[in-house]
Amino acid sequence: MMASESTQPSPPRTFFEEVMAKTPGGEALRLCLQCGTCGGSCPSGEDMDYSPRRIFAMVEANMKDKVLRSNTPWNCVSCYYCTERCPQEIPITDIMYTLKRMAIAEGLYEDADAPDWSQxxxxxxxxxxxxxxxxxxxxxHLTHRPLGKLRLGTFALDMLRRDRLALTPRPIKNMAQLKTILSKAKELEGAR
Amino acid sequence: MKYAYYPGCSLERSAASYHTSTMAVAGRLGLVFQEIDDWNCCGATEYFAINLLPAYALVARNLALVPNDLTELTAPCSACYVNLKKTDKYMGKYPDLATQVNQALVAGGLHYDPGRLQVRHLLDVIVNDVGYQKVAEQVVKPLSGLRVAPYYGCLVVRPGNGFDNPEHPTSMDRLLRVLGAEVVDYPLKAQCCGGHMTQISADVAYELIRRLLHNAAEYNADLIACVRPMCQLNLDAYQSNVNRHFGTDYHTPILYFTQLMALAFGMSAKEAGLGSEIVSAHVALSKIGVEMPKQEKGKPRKRPNKQALPMPTMPDEEA
Incomplete structure (x- = not known):
């Protein structure tokens, strides 16, 4: 992914190296100062098991299991405040995406709601x-605590009544092309 | 001024009013938006959580489909905008990523050279390419007396999108002022509404939504103007849930900034795409004399049959 890798690709050895290698521009994570600007800027930080700052220290300490089992990446709302403010220009939101991908790939997430939603x-x-x-x-919603979500029924009715919910999907014309592109991309991703 | 136009999935239905008003306003301002033929979803904030290369390839197909004679691409939805912009930027910055994304595109007979397109948010196009002056010339029905809170949310300005301050944006403030509105300058205007959290972890989302509604209400806003379908949906369609959750009583209509432009340009409520919001804008817009399209009334709630309740009576009331 990094420009340096194109000259001399070497397989990442530690969890820390793997996280960086799987994130475009992820090498910047080495520069983390542990200043905590990220956590202080995070709108959902208080709901996280570990603040972003702490997660980065844990990543650097190769605490793979604890990191990937934590709810921290799944509580990231992709608002980019941390990325904007990070004095070391670490692509924090992208690293959270990487942690989500790794948690899914390793099946380590504890709460399935967010991963299932994305999938x-x-x-x-x-x-x-x-x-x-x-x-x-x-x-x-029918497979994720449906009884706790009965109120969403009124939400759906509100949306339907205002003609804001399509009842049937409208596929694009060239699905074959898109499927070819995505399967090639998946194949390349598998080989990375 | 001609642009490739990427509407995004929401504008097809759940945010159709954004599309309607955008097209109506574009026509007045001499903007020509040519929709990308057969565009696909940008993956929102979901695909990057699952696969990296497929996520970039999904976005890049849209970039590759833009005809060669067009060099600028505009998107009204901030999330689509960020994904399109970021893919172009990252492909330029990380050659390995560009090579692999193009290997995937080539499998489908496509190719994209990073840097070929300028990706622009609709708000950026309106305030910087059209300009406040030209917008002002179109205003025939100023929004005088209407207190509007501009809500930018995150992705229109972050990460470092360049056309406005990433933490204290002002372009929509100025635009609304040009339309004649009283602009509410409130601190949370670029804070997050929770995005997809309304679906996944409602408590997290409700608190973020509550903060925004509360902050706008503190400044006596009549309504909130927004630039992204997800924000509109969260603040509008989940407002009653938030009220129930916190015991609050907010009633703040959420409109797209283009809808307010259409009204100020003298267009009808229908042309402005009004009437599909869940929190009615009727009261707020009556301040500027807008006649709202009649909304279908819901069925009246069934009341319990009073006679069915065996109410006790005093003995001397009998007979």
């Missing part, structure tokens, strides 16, 4: 080329 969303995109909100909502 259901993308499953429909891979099928139709565009998002399909009603399909997403029904597939996801």
């Amino acid at each position: 259901t969303f993308i499953g429909l995109v891979e099928q139709y080329g565009r998002s399909f909100e009603l399909g997403l909502a029904t597939r996801y």
Whole structure:
């Protein structure tokens, strides 16, 4: 991923190196000062098991299991405040995405809600080329604590009444092309 | 001024009012938006959490589909905008990523040279390419007396998107002022609404939404103007849930900035795409004399049959 790798690719050895290698520009993580600006800027930081600053120290200490089992990356709302403010220009939001990917790949996440949501969303995109909100909502919410979400029924009715919810998916024309591109990309990703 | 236009999935249905008003306003301002033929979803904030290369390839297909005679691409949705912009930027910055993304694109007969397109948010195009002056010339019905809180959210300005301050943006403030509105300058205007958290971890999202509604209400805003479908959905469609969750009573309509532009340009409520918001904008917009399209009334709630309740009566009331 990094420009330096193209000259001399070497397989990452530690968890820390793996996280950096799997993130575009991830090498900057070495520069973390542990200043805590990230956590202080995070709108959902108080709901995280470990603050972003702490997570980066844990990544550097190769505490793979604890990091990937934590809810920290899943509570990242992709607002980019931390990325914007980081004095060392670490692409923090991208690193959170990397931790999510690794947690899914290793099956280490504890709470399945967020990973399932992402996967259901993308499953429909891979099928139709565009998002399909009603399909997403029904597939996801009926399998994730449906009784706690009865109020979403009124939400769906509100949306339907105002014609804001499509009842059927509208696939793109060239699905074959998109599927070819994505499967090639997956193949390349597997070989990285 | 001609641009490739990437509407994004939300604008097809759940945020159709954003699309309608954007097109109406673009026409007045001499902007020509040519929709990318057969565009696909940008992956929102979800695909990067699952796969890296496929996520960039998904976005890059849209960039590759832009006809060669167009050099600028605009997106009204901030999340689509960030994904498109970031993919172009990262492909330029990380040659290995560009090579692999293009290997995937080539499998589908496509190719994209990073840097070929300038990716712009609709707000950027309107305030910087059209300019405040030209917008002002179109205003025939100023939004006088309407207190509007501009809500930028995150992705229109972060990460470092360049056209406005990433923490204290002002471009929409100025635009709304040009439309004649009283602009509410409130501290949380670029804070997060929680994004997809309303679906995954509602408590986290509700608190973020509550802060925004509370802050706008503290400054007596009549309504909030926004630039992204997800923010609109969270603040509008989940406002009643937030009220129930916290015992609050917010009633703040959430409109797209383009809808307010259309109204100030003298267009009808229908042309401005009004009427599909869950929190009615009726009261707020009556301040500027806008007649709202009639909304379908919901079925009246069933009331319990009073006679069915065996209410005790005093003995001397009998007979």
